[in-house]
Amino acid sequence: MNATMQSGDEDFVGKWQARWPEWRIGMAFVAPEQRDRAAPWFSLLDELCDAAWAGTDATPGLAKLAWWQDELQGWGKGARRHPLGSQLQRVDAPWQTLALALRLLPATREHPADTARNLAQLQDLALAIAACESRLFGDGSRDSGDGRIDATPLLAMQAFVRTDQPLATQLLADWPAPGGGTRPRRIANAILGARLRVLARDGVSRPVPGPRVLWSSWRAARPR
Numbered sequence: 001m002n003a004t005m006q007s008g009d010e011d012f013v014g015k016w017q018a019r020w021p022e023w024r025i026g027m028a029f030v031a032p033e034q035r036d037r038a039a040p041w042f043s044l045l046d047e048l049c050d051a052a053w054a055g056t057d058a059t060p061g062l063a064k065l066a067w068w069q070d071e072l073q074g075w076g077k078g079a080r081r082h083p084l085g086s087q088l089q090r091v092d093a094p095w096q097t098l099a100l101a102l103r104l105l106p107a108t109r110e111h112p113a114d115t116a117r118n119l120a121q122l123q124d125l126a127l128a129i130a131a132c133e134s135r136l137f138g139d140g141s142r143d144s145g146d147g148r149i150d151a152t153p154l155l156a157m158q159a160f161v162r163t164d165q166p167l168a169t170q171l172l173a174d175w176p177a178p179g180g181g182t183r184p185r186r187i188a189n190a191i192l193g194a195r196l197r198v199l200a201r202d203g204v205s206r207p208v209p210g211p212r213v214l215w216s217s218w219r220a221a222r223p224r
Contacts, residue, residue, distance in 0.1 A: 009040055009083035016043035022191045025213045029221035030184050037091070037136050038184045040084045045129070047084075049157035052105040061109075065102050072099035093135035094128065101128035108158065115155070115170045122151040129154070130181060137182035141223075149185055150176035153192045160195065160205045168200040183221050190220035 016039070017023060023042070030038050051064035071082050075089040076096035089095070104125050108118040130149040152171050159167040175193055178186060194208040194216055208216075 009043070009086060012043045012047065012084055013039045016046045019046065020191065021207050022195070022213045022217075025210055026187045026191055026217040029187055029217045031137075034137050034184060037087050040087050041133070041136055041184070042188060044084050044088065046157075048102065048105070049154075049161060053109060053158045053161040058106070058109055062106060065105060069099045069102050072096065072102075088136070091136055093132040095132070098125075098128040098132055101125040108155070112158070112162070112164070112167075115167060118155055118158075119151045119174075122154050126151040126154055130185075133182050133185050137184050149181045149189075152176055153189045156192050156196050159199060163199070163203070163205050165199060165203045168196045172196055172200055178220060186220040187217050190216040 020042075023039075027035055027038065048065070048068060051061040051068065054061060071080070071085070072095045074080060075085055076094075076099070078089075080086070080089045101124050104121050107121050111117055126149050133149070152174055153176070156168070156171050158164065159171060172193070175196075176189070178190070180186075181189070191208070191213065194212055195205065198208060199205050
């Protein structure tokens with residue numbers, strides 16, 4: 001049992017793994033020393049996206065986002081309450097910047113059909129996430145990317161939460177070229193893109209077949 005699963009966050013990581021079984025393959029291409037941070041990190045992003053877009057009533061999600069803003073600000077001050085912070089909070093990442101950027105999420109719920117507006121709205125959040133990922137997974141090598149990520153994969157989570165086939169089609173038309181982020185981010189985008197293609201084609205959000213995940217994760221993991 002690894003440190004992540006010992007730290008009390010297994011319920012949240014387990015929920016993420018159940019939603020994204022593709023990561024059972026994708027995680028093999030993450031550097032071993034980064035896996036204990038990658039699982040809670042992407043579990044955290046899953047929690048934030050779920051709070052932003054799940055359900056017909058926005059009120060519970062807004063309350064969760066407010067709680068997470070407070071929690072992430074605490075991480076920046078050396079305090080934590082949520083078990084996902086056991087592996088993440090000890091890293092000197094810009095948690096307060098990420099906390100402030102969460103205020104951008106509610107507006108994307110108000111105009112779900114305005115894809116261009118929502119992508120523009122999420123640019124600062126994408127920058128905050130990229131900054132955190134550079135600290136969590138970057139080592140200064142070419143494999144660490146250039147510290148930037150696109151907002152399109154973030155909005156893809158809204159398509160999955162809402163099973164929004166038209167949005168999936170729109171996002172694929174502007175899907176970012178491979179590269180730019182850390183290796184875990186590149187693998188995440190490969191998995192997101194593959195599942196988004198399934199949603200755009202079939203109108204359902206379902207896991208991508210293993211061979212396709214293996215191929216796309218291997219390609220994404222290669223240094224750019």
